[in-house]
Amino acid sequence: MKKKKISFVINYFYPDLASTGQLMTELCQSLQHDFNITVIAAQPGYAGEKVETNKKFEIEKMENMKIIRIQLPEVDKRSKWSRVRYIFSYFVLAQIALLKERNVNLIYTISQPPVLGGLIGTIGKWFKRSKHVYNIQDFNPEQAAAISYTNKQSIFKLAKKVDKLNCRYADKVIVVGNDMSETLKNRFLNKDVPSHEVINNWTNEDEIVPLDKSNSTIQQFLKENNLEDKFIIMYSGNVGLYYDLENIIKVTKSFKDNNDLAFVFIGDGAVKSTMQSFIEKEAVNNVHFLPYQPKDFIKYSLNAADVHLVVNQKGIKGVSVPSKIYGVMAAGKPILGVLEQGSEAQMLIEKSDSGLVVEPQDYDGIIQAIKYLYKLNKETLTEIGHNGREYLDQHLKREISINKYREVINEVLES
Numbered sequence: 001m002k003k004k005k006i007s008f009v010i011n012y013f014y015p016d017l018a019s020t021g022q023l024m025t026e027l028c029q030s031l032q033h034d035f036n037i038t039v040i041a042a043q044p045g046y047a048g049e050k051v052e053t054n055k056k057f058e059i060e061k062m063e064n065m066k067i068i069r070i071q072l073p074e075v076d077k078r079s080k081w082s083r084v085r086y087i088f089s090y091f092v093l094a095q096i097a098l099l100k101e102r103n104v105n106l107i108y109t110i111s112q113p114p115v116l117g118g119l120i121g122t123i124g125k126w127f128k129r130s131k132h133v134y135n136i137q138d139f140n141p142e143q144a145a146a147i148s149y150t151n152k153q154s155i156f157k158l159a160k161k162v163d164k165l166n167c168r169y170a171d172k173v174i175v176v177g178n179d180m181s182e183t184l185k186n187r188f189l190n191k192d193v194p195s196h197e198v199i200n201n202w203t204n205e206d207e208i209v210p211l212d213k214s215n216s217t218i219q220q221f222l223k224e225n226n227l228e229d230k231f232i233i234m235y236s237g238n239v240g241l242y243y244d245l246e247n248i249i250k251v252t253k254s255f256k257d258n259n260d261l262a263f264v265f266i267g268d269g270a271v272k273s274t275m276q277s278f279i280e281k282e283a284v285n286n287v288h289f290l291p292y293q294p295k296d297f298i299k300y301s302l303n304a305a306d307v308h309l310v311v312n313q314k315g316i317k318g319v320s321v322p323s324k325i326y327g328v329m330a331a332g333k334p335i336l337g338v339l340e341q342g343s344e345a346q347m348l349i350e351k352s353d354s355g356l357v358v359e360p361q362d363y364d365g366i367i368q369a370i371k372y373l374y375k376l377n378k379e380t381l382t383e384i385g386h387n388g389r390e391y392l393d394q395h396l397k398r399e400i401s402i403n404k405y406r407e408v409i410n411e412v413l414e415s
Helices: 019-031 080-100 116-128 142-146 153-169 178-187 216-224 245-255 272-282 295-303 324-331 344-352 363-375 378-395 398-414
Strands: 005-011 036-042 057-062 065-070 106-110 131-136 172-175 196-198 231-236 261-266 287-290 307-311 335-338 355-358
Touching: 005 019, 005 080, 005 116, 019 036, 019 398, 036 080, 065 080, 080 116, 106 116, 106 398, 116 131, 116 153, 131 153, 131 398, 142 153, 153 178, 172 178, 172 398, 178 196, 178 344, 216 295, 231 295, 231 363, 245 261, 245 272, 245 307, 245 363, 272 287, 295 324, 307 324, 324 335, 324 344, 324 378, 335 344, 335 363, 344 355, 344 378, 355 363
Parallel strands: 005 036, 005 106, 036 065, 106 131, 131 172, 172 196, 231 261, 231 307, 261 287, 307 335, 335 355
Antiparallel strands: 057 065
């Protein structure tokens, strides 16, 4: 029996370090034996990787998959114009690449770039007479509105109309949290809500496992970064616009005299330079900024922490779920969540009893939570962290989510 052909238009893909890129890579790898898969993605560049090419489109093979790489302008995440240029270049070139593909049975798109990611599928479905699955990782323009990315309400209104069209025209909408399901229903005032499914994101729980700090590789990492014998509070991921990190960094000033405590921020993004400027100005010497770690090293860097920060800006509830929570739970580390009540990540922490949660912008609350966790004995911290791992093993395994994707895709193809 001939396999059905799926075109995944997903922006980030291996070896990009973006969390969605890693998720989509694992999803495609798991489905490649069930379907004939083509992936349309940007050349790697999320963490500053350089790819020398003069071709707008490059085709390569990865296992059983065809990969079409798009050459895009370099993006400065601190510049709105640079972001817009990158997004529209991707939109146009990805659309061209998709329309050139023949005999496509199903188009799979994600909500990156905002709104236009879904529109690629909407246009592609019309031209190709194919099915469309629209995976919403972040609701936009709601996410941009939460941080007042622009004060032009006309842009928000137009963007919302377009994305509602994407949702309505898709054969299935997939959201990554139960709170996001409520946002979708609210968009349509609970009338004629598009067919949708909630499927949690995941991490590879076989790769990321709890490790003790005495592990030789972790010890080497700590030594190289002057973190030996420190109580480490870590943030690992995108240092971007939607997490309020440019304000959360200010709580570190309250701990500048705690020589055995260290704050470690791993990653890059639009607000990193702002955070670094604050640290330099206030001479907070126990804050460390490190680059993204290689994918196969993340299991060690995550385990170097005593506590992990999982944060979102106020107003992000129902709009986005921080994927880093799954990696932290897999590593069996306690979580300090800066999250709204009723958000997917907050509910996961509460259900699993794997940490503390403070409301966004409650900076005094964050300070008190850090002091509380800092004073806990090692046995209690270990127990809290293991609660998260145990919950993940019972409810959030990668295989569970990927099988749900497989079922949804088969259902859409057969409808």
